[in-house]
Amino acid sequence: ASQPLIAPSILSADFARLGEEIAAVSGPGAGRADWVHVDVMDGHFVPNLTIGLPVVRSLLNTTDIPLDIHLMIEDPDRWAPGYAEAGADNVTVHAEAAHDPVGIARDLHAAGAKAGYSIKPGTPLEDHLDTLRHYDTLLVMSVEPGFGGQEFIPSVLDKVRTARRLADTGHLRVLVEIDGGINADTIEQAAEAGVDCFVAGSAVYGADDPARAIASLRERAAH
Numbered sequence: 001a002s003q004p005l006i007a008p009s010i011l012s013a014d015f016a017r018l019g020e021e022i023a024a025v026s027g028p029g030a031g032r033a034d035w036v037h038v039d040v041m042d043g044h045f046v047p048n049l050t051i052g053l054p055v056v057r058s059l060l061n062t063t064d065i066p067l068d069i070h071l072m073i074e075d076p077d078r079w080a081p082g083y084a085e086a087g088a089d090n091v092t093v094h095a096e097a098a099h100d101p102v103g104i105a106r107d108l109h110a111a112g113a114k115a116g117y118s119i120k121p122g123t124p125l126e127d128h129l130d131t132l133r134h135y136d137t138l139l140v141m142s143v144e145p146g147f148g149g150q151e152f153i154p155s156v157l158d159k160v161r162t163a164r165r166l167a168d169t170g171h172l173r174v175l176v177e178i179d180g181g182i183n184a185d186t187i188e189q190a191a192e193a194g195v196d197c198f199v200a201g202s203a204v205y206g207a208d209d210p211a212r213a214i215a216s217l218r219e220r221a222a223h
């Protein structure tokens, strides 16, 4: 892993002020978000409901920062391409929900987006290595998807280490992303395991100064 990427999750932001909340992490310097992570939940794949394509479209009009769309929804085959067509930079679907993941990756690429593939904490990486050849990012969930503010599950770092090794030896070309429970206490172990991109919700938007929180996470991930 080279320079760490920090992706604040707006799940922990004020949903009535999303534009301002993104602006707060869009300044220059180490406090600037590399990606803004957007959690789309449908109340079926996960027991929580957030926002969908209309809000994402509006966010795309308010920011230059790449949007990292995390689809925690059923039937992503049907819905994922719309986010790519709208201009999202990276669109991630869940392994546990995708019917034809290779077809999804092809559709996302055809629409000009990167394709992301996410596995829940209990999902083995080994079962998905062939599929991952078609993807640009691997999102390793370090909590059960659905809610912010949960405790980091360190055992998922074995999957990160495996993915790192496969990426470093050229067997996979994925960027390794982690999501869930990342904060000042947990980010260093994730960085050591080989994560490239760190999603952080409550650690950024629960802080008094979100940009400063990003800068400090960045600093810790680099050491």
Ligand code: DX5
Binding pocket: 009, 010, 011, 012, 037, 039, 070, 143, 144, 145, 146, 147, 148, 149, 150, 179, 180, 181, 182, 199, 200, 201, 202, 203
């Ligand atoms: C959880 C979401 C995460 C969430 C992380 O299902 O995918 O992106 O926002 O929140 P924290 O960083 O608070 O665990």
Ligand code: ZN
Binding pocket: 009, 037, 038, 039, 070, 179, 199
């Ligand atoms: Zn997420």
